[in-house]
Amino acid sequence: MVLDAAVLVDLVTTPLYTAAFAHRAAVHGVTLLVPAAALAEAWQTIHGHANTDHAGIERLNLFLASPLVVVEPLDETTARRIGELAAGRTITPDVPAAHVALACRTRGWSALAGEPARVRAIDPTVEVVTLPGT
């Protein structure tokens, strides 16, 4: 499953569902893919929060250290494919959401998203599960 930036932020701020999801995914041996662009957006949001607590950051760091979590890099080839995927959409450029959509398309996986509309705006065919409470 591919995660968007809002899911990662939720893991820091209000982790009821995301912490449970991380736990159950590990129990089931499910790989969770974090696109680097989404992770960058998450860190921007987290550091922009005045009241981000240390425990939340520690939670995200441990999550990223899971042997089942894969951070997909944003290399030259991926950057080109993201641009091609988003081209033609009448939206403000949204690289993090496009990276999520591309990762889903490439693998045939679903996304878990706190902001599902952003992923669907890039690719309406991607299956997106909405994080409860977002």
Add this chain to the structure above:
Amino acid sequence: MADSTRSGRTRKVTITLPTEAVEALEQARAAGTIPSVSEYVAETVCARLDRERWLAEWRKLTGEPDPKAAAWADQVIAKHCLPGRMRKAS
């Protein structure tokens, strides 16, 4: 998390596996899909141990998951993470 698969030290042990699994492993070795049965089993066991270690740390940090949230997560995983989709991304 530390990678426990490559300490370099090994010890010979006898384990019991289902016949079908042994046959599948021997076929995979013969076909060159896996380097050896021992190596495959060792990597699989070490990966599982890494997962269990991580889960122990996660439990220590976050506690047991909320039952309602865990039920939701199980439902999502069952629907969207079918066995064919549970592969480790490259």
